Amino acid sequence: MPTVPKWVADAMESVFSGKSRKVLVTDIVYLNPFIKKITFKGDISNVRFKVGWAIFIRVDDTNFRNYTPSYWNSEAGVFEVIFHLHGNGPGSHYINSLKLNDVVSVGLPRGYDFYKKEHEYHFFFGDETTIGFFESLKTTIEENSQNYIGILELDTNTMNYEIKTNFVLDIVAASTDKAQNAIVLLKNLPEQVWELWRTGVFYLIGNGKSIQNFRKALKEKGVSGRNIITQPYWVEGKIGL
Numbered sequence: 001m002p003t004v005p006k007w008v009a010d011a012m013e014s015v016f017s018g019k020s021r022k023v024l025v026t027d028i029v030y031l032n033p034f035i036k037k038i039t040f041k042g043d044i045s046n047v048r049f050k051v052g053w054a055i056f057i058r059v060d061d062t063n064f065r066n067y068t069p070s071y072w073n074s075e076a077g078v079f080e081v082i083f084h085l086h087g088n089g090p091g092s093h094y095i096n097s098l099k100l101n102d103v104v105s106v107g108l109p110r111g112y113d114f115y116k117k118e119h120e121y122h123f124f125f126g127d128e129t130t131i132g133f134f135e136s137l138k139t140t141i142e143e144n145s146q147n148y149i150g151i152l153e154l155d156t157n158t159m160n161y162e163i164k165t166n167f168v169l170d171i172v173a174a175s176t177d178k179a180q181n182a183i184v185l186l187k188n189l190p191e192q193v194w195e196l197w198r199t200g201v202f203y204l205i206g207n208g209k210s211i212q213n214f215r216k217a218l219k220e221k222g223v224s225g226r227n228i229i230t231q232p233y234w235v236e237g238k239i240g241l
C-alpha cells in the first residue's frame with residue numbers, strides 16, 4: 001500500500017468506514033523480543049474471515065499496512081495478530097509503540113481461499129511475518145486431522161531468542177542469497193517424509209525473493225506448480241506491499 005497524503009488517507013478511511021472498525025488493544029504478549037502478539041476487541045459481528053485473509057491497519061497519518069490475523073472470532077468480537085518488529089518502517093514503529101487500551105483503526109479482512117482442504121499433507125515456508133498465518137492454518141489443518149511440516153527462515157535478531165508458537169517447524173537462519181538454508185533442509189528431507197509430502201500442498205509466504213528461490217527448488221524436485229501457493233508479504237527496499 002503506497003504512502004498517500006493525510007487528506008487522502010482520511011478520505012479513504014471515511015469512504016471505507018463501512019469496511020473498517022476502531023478496535024481496542026486488550027492484550028499484548030511478546031513471543032520473542034522481535035515478535036509481538038496483540039489481541040484486539042471491538043464490534044466485528046457478522047464480519048467474514050477465512051484463514052490467511054489480511055486486514056490493513058492505519059499506522060500513521062499517511063500509511064496503511066497489511067497484517068494477517070492469527071485468530072478471528074466475530075461473535076466474541078476478538079481477533080489476534082502476530083507482528084514482526086523489524087524496526088525499518090512506520091508500520092513496525094507503530095506496532096512497537098502500541099500499548100494496552102490504545103484504539104486502532106483497522107480495515108476488515110479480505111483475501112483468497114488459501115487453505116486447500118482436499119490435501120492431507122501441508123507444507124509451510126515463511127518467516128517472522130507469517131507466524132500468524134501459520135498459527136491459524138495449523139489450527140484448521142489439525143481440526144481436519146491433516147498433517148503439516150515446514151520451515152521458518154528467521155533473521156539474526158529473531159534467531160537469537162526462542163519463539164513461542166503453537167506449531168513446530170524447522171528453523172533456519174536467513175541467508176544473503178535468500179532461502180538457501182531452507183533449500184538445503186528441503187533437499188535433505190528423509191525419503192519416507194518426501195514420499196508423503198511431494199504431492200501435498202506448499203504454502204510459500206513472506207519474503208518475495210525467498211518465495212521465488214524456494215519455489216524453484218520445489219519445481220526442481222518435481223512438485224507441480226498447481227500445488228504451490230505463494231503470497232509475498234514484503235520485499236527488500238519496497239514499502240508496504
Ligand SMILES: Cc1cc2nc3c(=O)[nH]c(=O)nc-3n(C[C@H](O)[C@H](O)[C@H](O)COP(=O)(O)OP(=O)(O)OC[C@H]3O[C@@H](n4cnc5c(N)ncnc54)[C@H](O)[C@@H]3O)c2cc1C
Pocket residue numbers: 054065066067068069081082083084085086088089090091092093128129130132133232233234235236237238239240241
Ligand atoms: C497480505 C499481507 C499480510 C501480511 N501479514 C503480516 C503479519 O501478519 N505480520 C507481519 O509482521 N507482517 C505482515 N505483512 C508484512 C508487512 O505488511 C510488511 O512487512 C510491511 O512492509 C511492514 O510495514 P513497515 O511500515 O514496517 O515497513 P515499510 O515501510 O513497508 O518498509 C520499510 C523497509 O522495511 C523493509 N521491511 C518490510 N518488512 C520487513 C520485514 N519483515 N523484515 C525486514 N525488513 C522489512 C522493507 O523492505 C523496506 O526496505 C503482511 C503483508 C501482506 C501484503
